[in-house]
C-alpha cells in the first residue's frame with residue numbers, strides 16, 4: 001500500500017492579475033521507507049507541493065485533488081488533527097532557514113520553545129538536538145546553541161534547522177532543498193545523516209531539490225517537474241543517466257560539468273497556460289502536434305513520462 | 311485585506327461599533343442638541359426614566375446626553391494620545407535601533423527612565439506641573455505612553471536592520487532617512503500599531519484614574535472618565551452615573567483589544583491562513 | 588595597469604574569532620575572480636568588507652587606487668554605488684512590503700531618474716534582461732519563487748551600472764538550468780559593460796566554468812590561486 005498518495009493535485013494562487021497555476025494536476029505516490037525526490041526548475045512548484053501536504057499554503061491558495069497519508073485524507077482533516085500530524089508525523093525542513101528563526105532569540109531558546117510546544121522536556125530536547133548537530137558534522141555544537149541566528153553562516157543555519165526538525169523523529173520528513181547553500185563537505189554530512197535516517201529509522205523522505213547530484217545519491221525514485229506539472233517519474237538512475245523527457249535532457253546539459261548550457265527562452269506564463277505541451281517553446285524535439293495538444297502521462301519502463309515522443 | 315478583516319465576526323462587530331462611536335463623536339458637537347452641562351438641581355440623581363433614558367447625575371444633568379457628548383472628548387483624547395505617543399515612540403525607537411552605538415545607548419537610557427516611573431503617578435506629576443485641561447491631559451498621557459512604543463519599535467528595528475534588503479538599500483546609496491521610511495518602519499511598525507490599538511482602551515482608563523485622583527479635567531467638560539469619578543460619591547444612592555460611563559469605557563476597551571488582536575493576524579507577513587506550525 | 592580592486596593584508600576579528608587573517612586579493616577590470624572556501628571560512632566577510640558593510644580591523648581595500656576605508660563622506664557617496672552586492676539569501680534581499688516593480692525603481696529614483704515614462708521602459712528592459720516577465724513586476728516577494736526573486740535582485744543591482752559586483756553565492760538557490768542562465772547573463776553583462784565580479788561560491792565546478800581566476804580561502808588566509 002502506498003504511504004503518501006498525491007493524486008490530481010492542483011494548486012492555484014489567486015492574485016490581482018489572475019489565478020496562477022502553481023501546481024497543475026500532479027499525481028505520485030511514495031512507499032514506506034522510500035526516498036522520493038522532486039527535482040525541477042525554480043518556480044516549477046516543488047515547494048508548493050510540500051506546503052500543500054502540510055497545509056501550510058497562504059490563504060490565497062486554492063487546492064484541489066487529494067493527498068492521503070496512511071489512512072488519513074490530509075486535505076479534509078480538521079485543524080486540530082492536522083496540527084497533531086505536523087511536526088510529529090510529518091516534519092518539514094523549510095527552504096528558507098533564515099526566515100524560520102527568530103533573530104532575537106538565542107538558538108538554544110528557539111529549540112526549547114519548539115519542544116515546549118511539542119510537549120517534550122526542554123532539557124531532553126536540547127540534548128537530542130545536540131546529538132543531531134554532531135550527526136550533521138557541525139563543529140562545536142554547544143557554541144551554536146549559545147549563538148544568535150545571525151552569527152551563523154548560511155550553511156550552519158540550515159543544518160541547525162535540520163537538526164531541530166529531525167530531532168522529533170517524524171515518520172515522514174519533507175526536506176525542501178536540504179543541501180542548498182552547503183559546501184561539499186557539509187553536503188556529505190547531510191547525505192550521511194539522510195542515509196542514517198533512511199537505514200536506521202526506516203524514515204520515508206520526500207526530498208525537494210534542484211541538486212541533481214544529491215538526488216542521485218539519496219533518492220530511490222524521482223519526479224521531474226516543469227511549469228507545475230510532472231514531466232517524468234522513474235528510478236533515479238534511469239532519469240539522471242538516460243533521461244526520456246526533452247526537459248530532463250536539457251536540465252542535465254545545464255550542469256557545469258556538462259557545459260553549463262542554459263535553456264533558451266522562458267517558462268510559460270502560469271496565468272494563461274498554452275494549449276499544447278508546456279515545454280513546447282523551448283523544446284528541440286517538438287512537432288506540430290506538441291503545439292496544439294497537451295500530452296498526457298504515459299507509462300514507460302519503470303515510470304511515467306508526459307511527452308508526445310513516447 | 312478587506313476580505314481578511316470581515317472574515318472575523320468579532321472584528322466586524324467591533325469595527326461597526328467603533329464606526330458608530332466615531333459618527334456620534336463627530337456629529338454630536340455639530341448637531342448642538344441640548345446643553346450637556348445644563349444643570350437642573352430639582353431633578354438630580356434620578357434613575358433611568360422615559361425623560362432621562364439613563365438617568366441624571368448629581369447636578370441633574372442628563373447622563374445619556376453627557377455620555378454622547380463625552381464620546382467626542384474621550385475619543386479625541388485617546389486618539390490624540392495614541393497619535394502623539396506613536397509618532398514619538400516610532401521615531402525614537404527607529405533611530406535608536408538603526409543607529410546603534412552611543413545614540414542607541416543614550417536613547418535607550420532615556421526610554422528606560424520614562425518606563426521606570428509608574429504611569430499614573432507620572433501623569434499626575436505632569437498634570438500637577440502643567441495644570442488641568444484637555445490639551446495638558448493629552449500631553450501628560452503621551453509622555454507616559456511613548457516610551458513603551460519606542461522600546462518595542464527599537465526591538466523590531468534591531469531584528470530587521472541586518473536583513474539583506476536593508477543592507478542592499480544601503481549599498482545602493484539610500485540615505486538613512488530613506489531606509490527608515492521605506493524599509494525599517496513599514497516592516498516593523500505593525501506590531502507597535504497593534505499595541506497602540508489595544509492601548510487606546512487603557513488610555514481611557516488612565517483618564518478615569520486621574521480624575522479619580524482629583525486631577526484631570528474640569529467638571530464641566532463631559533468626559534467618560536470624569537463622569538465616572540465624579541459619580542463615585544453617589545455610588546450607593548444613585549449608581550447609574552457611574553455604571554453607564556463605566557460600561558462605555560469597558561466597551562471601548564474591549565472594542566480596541568478585539569481590533570488589535572485582529573490586526574495582529576492580518577498584519578502577519580507569514581500569512582498561513584490562520585493555521586500555524 | 589593597476590587592478591580595479593586591491594585588497595591588502597585584510598584582518599577581521601569577530602569577538603575572539605579571527606575570521607580573516609591577512610588577505611591579499613587583486614581583481615582586474617573586466618575580470619571574474621572566484622572566491623572558494625568551505626562554509627564559515629569567511630567568504631561572506633570578505634564580500635561585506637568590500638561592500639562597506641563591515642570595517643576591517645586592519646588592512647586596506649583600494650578601489651581604483653583609493654582606499655575605500657579611508658575616504659571622506661563626500662567621496663564615499665560618489666564611489667560606493669559603483670560597488671554592488673548580491674547576497675547569499677536572496678529571499679530576504681527584497682523588502683517584503685515592496686512589489687518587484689518598486690524594488691527595481693528604488694535605486695533608479697535614488698540616483699535621480701525621474702522621468703516616469705522612460706522609467707517604466709527601463710524597468711521592463713531590466714526585467715527582460717534577467718528572463719522574467721511583466722507579470723512578475725506586480726508581485727510581492729512572498730509571491731515569487733526563490734529563483735524569481737534572485738533574478739529581480741540581479742536586475743535591481745544592474746540598474747545603476749556598477750563597475751564591481753560582489754556576488755555572494757548568487758546561484759546557490761537556483762536550479763541548474765536557471766543557474767546556467769544567470770551566470771551566462773552575468774557573463775554577457777561583463778562583456779558588454781566591462782564589470783568585474785567577485786564570485787563567491789563553494790561549488791568549484793561553477794567557479795572553474797565561469798571565473799578567470801579562483802582564490803582559495805582557508806583558515807583566514809589565501810591558501811592558493813588557480814588560473815582558468
Ligand SMILES: Nc1ncnc2c1ncn2[C@@H]1O[C@H](COP(=O)(O)OP(=O)(O)OP(=O)(O)O)[C@@H](O)[C@H]1O
Nearest residue numbers: 013022042043044045046047048730731732733734
Ligand atoms: N502566494 C503565491 N501567490 C502567487 N503565486 C505564487 C505564490 N506562491 C508561489 N507562487 C508561484 O508558484 C510557482 C511555484 O512556486 P514554488 O515556490 O513552489 O517554486 P519552486 O519550484 O520551489 O522554486 P525554487 O526552486 O525557486 O524554490 C512560482 O511560479 C511562484 O511564482
Ligand SMILES: Nc1ncnc2c1ncn2[C@@H]1O[C@H](COP(=O)(O)OP(=O)(O)O)[C@@H](O)[C@H]1O
Nearest residue numbers: 151152153601606625626627628629630631632
Ligand atoms: N556578525 C558576526 N558576529 C560574530 N561572528 C560572525 C559574524 N558574521 C560572521 N561570523 C562568523 O565568521 C565566520 C565566517 O562567516 P562567513 O563569512 O559568513 O562564512 P562563509 O564563508 O560561509 O561566507 C563564521 O564562523 C561565522 O560564525
Ligand code: SF4
Nearest residue numbers: 277283286290307308
Ligand atoms: S511533447 Fe513535444 S514539445 Fe513537449 S516535450 Fe515532448 S517533444 Fe517536446
Ligand SMILES: [Mg+2]
Nearest residue numbers: 046047095733
Ligand atoms: Mg522552492
Ligand SMILES: [Mg+2]
Nearest residue numbers: 153630631675
Ligand atoms: Mg557565506
